[in-house]
Amino acid sequence: MINQPFLISPSKTVRLFFALGAMLVLSAAARGAALADIKNLMISAGDVITSGSQGFNIRSTGLNTVGINKTVYLVPIPKTGNADKISGYQWSVTTQPASGSVSIDSNSSGLFKFRPTQPGRYIVQMVPLDLNSAPTEAVTISIWASTYLGAEGDWSCATCHDGFYLPDKVTPWKGTLHATVLKRDLNGEHGNHISKSCLPCHAMGDYVNTLGDGNFYDVAQSIGFDLNLIGTWAADAANNGNPHWDDLPAALKTVASVQCESCHGPGKTHNGDTTRISVPLLDGSICISCHDGPPHHIHPDEWKNSNHYNSNTASSTVVNGECNKCHTTEGFVEKVVRGHADIATNITTRSAINCTGCHDPHDASNPHQIRTVAAVTLPNGKSFNFGMGNLCANCHNSRIADPNVTVDVNKGSSRGAHHGPQSDIILGTSAYDWGYSYSVGAGPHYLAVENGCVECHMAAAPAGVDTSVVPIGSHTFEITDPASGISTVESACTGCHEGLTTTDRILRIPHDFDGNGANQGVQTEVTGLLTNLKNQLLARLPGTSYNSTLETISISTADWKKLNLDQRAALYNFNIISEDRSRGVHNTRYAIAVLNRSYYYLMQHPYTKDYPNAYLVDIPRNNTRMEWDRLM
Ligand code: HEC
Ligand code: HEC
Ligand code: HEC
Ligand code: HEC
Ligand code: HEC
Ligand code: HEC
Ligand code: HEC
Numbered sequence: 001m002i003n004q005p006f007l008i009s010p011s012k013t014v015r016l017f018f019a020l021g022a023m024l025v026l027s028a029a030a031r032g033a034a035l036a037d038i039k040n041l042m043i044s045a046g047d048v049i050t051s052g053s054q055g056f057n058i059r060s061t062g063l064n065t066v067g068i069n070k071t072v073y074l075v076p077i078p079k080t081g082n083a084d085k086i087s088g089y090q091w092s093v094t095t096q097p098a099s100g101s102v103s104i105d106s107n108s109s110g111l112f113k114f115r116p117t118q119p120g121r122y123i124v125q126m127v128p129l130d131l132n133s134a135p136t137e138a139v140t141i142s143i144w145a146s147t148y149l150g151a152e153g154d155w156s157c158a159t160c161h162d163g164f165y166l167p168d169k170v171t172p173w174k175g176t177l178h179a180t181v182l183k184r185d186l187n188g189e190h191g192n193h194i195s196k197s198c199l200p201c202h203a204m205g206d207y208v209n210t211l212g213d214g215n216f217y218d219v220a221q222s223i224g225f226d227l228n229l230i231g232t233w234a235a236d237a238a239n240n241g242n243p244h245w246d247d248l249p250a251a252l253k254t255v256a257s258v259q260c261e262s263c264h265g266p267g268k269t270h271n272g273d274t275t276r277i278s279v280p281l282l283d284g285s286i287c288i289s290c291h292d293g294p295p296h297h298i299h300p301d302e303w304k305n306s307n308h309y310n311s312n313t314a315s316s317t318v319v320n321g322e323c324n325k326c327h328t329t330e331g332f333v334e335k336v337v338r339g340h341a342d343i344a345t346n347i348t349t350r351s352a353i354n355c356t357g358c359h360d361p362h363d364a365s366n367p368h369q370i371r372t373v374a375a376v377t378l379p380n381g382k383s384f385n386f387g388m389g390n391l392c393a394n395c396h397n398s399r400i401a402d403p404n405v406t407v408d409v410n411k412g413s414s415r416g417a418h419h420g421p422q423s424d425i426i427l428g429t430s431a432y433d434w435g436y437s438y439s440v441g442a443g444p445h446y447l448a449v450e451n452g453c454v455e456c457h458m459a460a461a462p463a464g465v466d467t468s469v470v471p472i473g474s475h476t477f478e479i480t481d482p483a484s485g486i487s488t489v490e491s492a493c494t495g496c497h498e499g500l501t502t503t504d505r506i507l508r509i510p511h512d513f514d515g516n517g518a519n520q521g522v523q524t525e526v527t528g529l530l531t532n533l534k535n536q537l538l539a540r541l542p543g544t545s546y547n548s549t550l551e552t553i554s555i556s557t558a559d560w561k562k563l564n565l566d567q568r569a570a571l572y573n574f575n576i577i578s579e580d581r582s583r584g585v586h587n588t589r590y591a592i593a594v595l596n597r598s599y600y601y602l603m604q605h606p607y608t609k610d611y612p613n614a615y616l617v618d619i620p621r622n623n624t625r626m627e628w629d630r631l632m
């Protein structure tokens, strides 16, 4: 679960939510000199299951537009450096539509839980208390309570957001699976387990304590519809082939499935007033509010196990506009997806790469609502086209037009391409080549694997493996879990490589590339080649050091300038192959050719002189070329 482990005491609440880092984007609360901000919490279905005694008993979108009678959870978030200056908090509702419109469920210092019972504006005030329990500057948050309208119909979101006055949001949404999930539930497409308990996420609005807001449950109650029919109908449809969507009363069809208001909050009173509707942040929390529904719906937990969850904290310098386009969702969406050139100025929040980064909330033109599947032009001008993997290639590339080993440009101490050059390596490009292009080019996977990165990195885990715990497959984006050794090799690779049990595949005709006397798997051989080159680089080039986290060799600009071209290029090439991090799987021949050639130029003699058994590859000046076909 995203918010696990859950809070025990109010002060602990605050610390835990702070620790969530990537998920935390402060709410639109006042940002003056106050010691703390207010956060309107997103509580997912998974959080409700695990919250135990903390009393998070109903899902919450965390939006500031809510249904009447819907619980709102507010917590204080001390601003950086202020936690130790605060002894408590005082909460109060300073504005409400009419006296008595508020039902307060909890008013503890660290959590304010209330329900607006009438449509209208609610202003909640929080006063942080200093260490003498004296009040400090107050902060407020504004909550708009309303009822549901529906996306389609005579007076609906479609009335205005239909492409006539305002951009058409409705037609693209209608193409998503969101728009029709309950229809397909009732027509038997989702099996015979569908029941009324699935409605909180398969229909619009939640159901506990939400009487009167016009959500699915509320409408069912008001028209006297027996909700048990949902299960009966779904089972009849799935078991006997009798579809039942058409039997659903029209009033319920209006509020079925996942609609605009599932993500924007109820909008009956919005009518164009933007203070009466919410736009979700691009931090993914709106998606997680439904998609975190264990044990079956666990993509958020998987994602939390991947480094994308931390991508905006990769470096303290990623505030830079150029870094944002790959390290934050806001930057990626603005710059790469929407093509806005200058993103340095208009990004105010920076969220990790989350659901809303890779998936378009409204549009299903691409499979699975993926933001982009267009071919990518790599920084060196070469075109890269890898099916759904093009999404990944926008970020996982060398970020560099030219290795630039001949000029003294300041590229930071790593002196390599950027940290994720996987697309370049798969295409067999971007390593320095001394003026002789490498003969190998794109690896076999570039042609064979239709959806590229996605097919190998998002494959299904073996049956019974809980991917919210063991980080492999699907939204963990990993193939092997180093801790347990469990991998997705069976689903990712054996469709093409029968019987393969490890990513360290032994070629059909094995070779001893690294010259250690044994014919081993590709990853072991490439690791051997990397180690041999690394040892010589560190021994020969003054000022070099190995960064074992990034697996790169770094050097200061001053020391770099003292190197000759062969030395610089060998160092650059070591880093680009090492940082590809597949250890040869992405493109075995290219990795080996580049490492062999780099060793040759660094040492000024063939590899076999140091490693007599090594199977030599691609050293143009000696005309030693591998017969690549013999590897197949
Ligand atoms: C009577 C016309 C009308 C209806 C009906 C309507 N909207 Fe709007 N909506 C507008 C206008 C006008 C804007 C402001 C557009 C702008 O400023 O660019 C807007 C803006 C929005 C925004 C952006 C708010 C912001 O802060 O930028 C959202 C989200 C939105 N509407 C969602 C909805 C949803 C969901 C529904 C159905 C429940 C809906 N709208 C129904 C007219 C309408
Ligand atoms: C907490 C919200 C939530 C609840 C409750 C929920 N679902 Fe889902 N459901 C989702 C989401 C989100 C998806 C999208 C696919 C995914 O994340 O696995 C989905 C998709 C599905 C799908 C189609 C895709 C798939 O995974 O096969 C089926 C079938 C399904 N749900 C069955 C059910 C049944 C049966 C219930 C009730 C017993 C239920 N769901 C309750 C959120 C929920
Ligand atoms: C699955 C969740 C989801 C659904 C369903 C959804 N939206 Fe959105 N919507 C979002 C998110 C997230 C954003 C913010 C996107 C961004 O900033 O790129 C947004 C942005 C908007 C905006 C303002 C910014 C823009 O992109 O123009 C409008 C208007 C809007 N949505 C209207 C609608 C309408 C109308 C519907 C129903 C037809 C709808 N949305 C359905 C999640 C959703
Ligand atoms: C109200 C609950 C709810 C919310 C909020 C929600 N989803 Fe979903 N989502 C679902 C359900 C239910 C399905 C299953 C649809 C099906 O399989 O029929 C689904 C399916 C999907 C799919 C699968 C689509 C496909 O073609 O395979 C994607 C992708 C997705 N959601 C992304 C998102 C994103 C991104 C957001 C946030 C912007 C979001 N969802 C918000 C409930 C929700
Ligand atoms: C780094 C990009 C990326 C991120 C981040 C991401 N997704 Fe996906 N997602 C994908 C891709 C690519 C696919 C298609 C996978 C496939 O075809 O096997 C996908 C597929 C899906 C599907 C449909 C297929 C399925 O396995 O159920 C759902 C639902 C989904 N994502 C939800 C989410 C949610 C929820 C989040 C946030 C917790 C999220 N995604 C974050 C890239 C991403
Ligand atoms: C918006 C940019 C972006 C997109 C799109 C993207 N990634 Fe990433 N990815 C990153 C960044 C940045 C990191 C590194 C985060 C860190 O370590 O701080 C990363 C990390 C990873 C990792 C973890 C590597 C490690 O350090 O263990 C894998 C695996 C991965 N991405 C695969 C994928 C796949 C597969 C796709 C496409 C489905 C994809 N990524 C799409 C930017 C992106
Ligand atoms: C073209 C996309 C892109 C741009 C632009 C980009 N990065 Fe990255 N960065 C990535 C990817 C992808 C990874 C992860 C590679 C992997 O894990 O294999 C990454 C990884 C990193 C890492 C290593 C993180 C770790 O923990 O392993 C740091 C540090 C970093 N980037 C800093 C920056 C800075 C600083 C900038 C701006 C000057 C920047 N990046 C610009 C795509 C990019």
Ligand code: HEC
Pocket: 386, 389, 392, 393, 396, 420, 422, 423, 426, 445, 449, 452, 453, 454, 456, 457, 478, 479, 480, 481, 503, 580, 581, 582, 583, 585, 586
């Ligand atoms: C043929 C399958 C395959 C394809 C296609 C593929 N990869 Fe990989 N990738 C691997 C293997 C195998 C590893 C090594 C990880 C392991 O041994 O578990 C790896 C490693 C990585 C790593 C380092 C992961 C880590 O945890 O250290 C990243 C990041 C990565 N790949 C991204 C990508 C991207 C981005 C693409 C598409 C441009 C891609 N991969 C295409 C198989 C593949």
Ligand code: HEC
Pocket: 443, 444, 445, 448, 449, 450, 455, 456, 479, 489, 492, 493, 494, 495, 496, 497, 502, 503, 504, 505, 522, 584, 585, 586, 587, 588, 589, 590, 631, 632
């Ligand atoms: C869609 C088919 C397909 C999938 C999936 C696939 N491969 Fe391959 N792979 C090939 C083909 C075709 C070749 C070239 C012929 C050969 O070596 O058998 C190849 C070659 C290789 C090579 C030698 C590479 C080279 O550049 O010569 C390795 C290592 C490898 N695969 C490992 C893997 C691993 C590990 C996985 C799973 C993570 C995987 N492959 C998934 C089709 C696939």
